Amino acid sequence: MMIDSNALRSGTSRTARFERGSYGSQVSFFLIDNEPGQGPGLHVHPYSETWVIRSGEAEFTLGTEKLRAGAGTIVVGPAGVPHKFVNIGTGRLELVCIHANEAIVQEWIDDDAAA
Numbered sequence: 655m656m657i658d659s660n661a662l663r664s665g666t667s668r669t670a671r672f673e674r675g676s677y678g679s680q681v682s683f684f685l686i687d688n689e690p691g692q693g694p695g696l697h698v699h700p701y702s703e704t705w706v707i708r709s710g711e712a713e714f715t716l717g718t719e720k721l722r723a724g725a726g727t728i729v730v731g732p733a734g735v736p737h738k739f740v741n742i743g744t745g746r747l748e749l750v751c752i753h754a755n756e757a758i759v760q761e762w763i764d765d766d767a768a769a
Contacts, residue, residue, distance in 0.1 A: 655677060657672070668687035668688075674755075681752055682756065684751040685750055686747065686748065686750070689741065690743060690744060693712070694738055694739070696737070696763040697736065697737070697761060698736045698760065698761050698763060699755075699760050700733055700734065701755045702730060702754055703730075703753055704731075704751075705723075705730075705739070705749050705750065707729070707748075708748040709745070710746055711724045711747065712724075714731070715737055716732075724743075
């Protein structure tokens with residue numbers, strides 16, 4: 655099976671969402687393309703998440719730890735640990751967010767409440 659990643663985007667978003675259940679794959683993932691300052695809010699998954707940074711620079715928050723990562727870096731977040739990332743570079747951040755699950759399951763957490 656071959657899939658055009660543009661078909662996985664919603665509206666004007668540059669982020670593509672792929673869930674394995676729809677395509678017979680063994681993984682689900684997001685293809686992220688963010689401008690400086692962009693990134694998801696704090697959230698948690700019942701499974702691990704792996705990020706592959708293709709270009710740009712991001713700051714990841716994994717629980718109480720903060721990590722900076724650039725192109726070519728792989729970051730792994732354990733199951734059940736609240737996390738988020740933000741593009742801290744001057745250009746676009748492109749990364750793959752791999753979810754080891756048949757569907758993307760996430761619970762959003764209020765950043766202020768987690769502090």
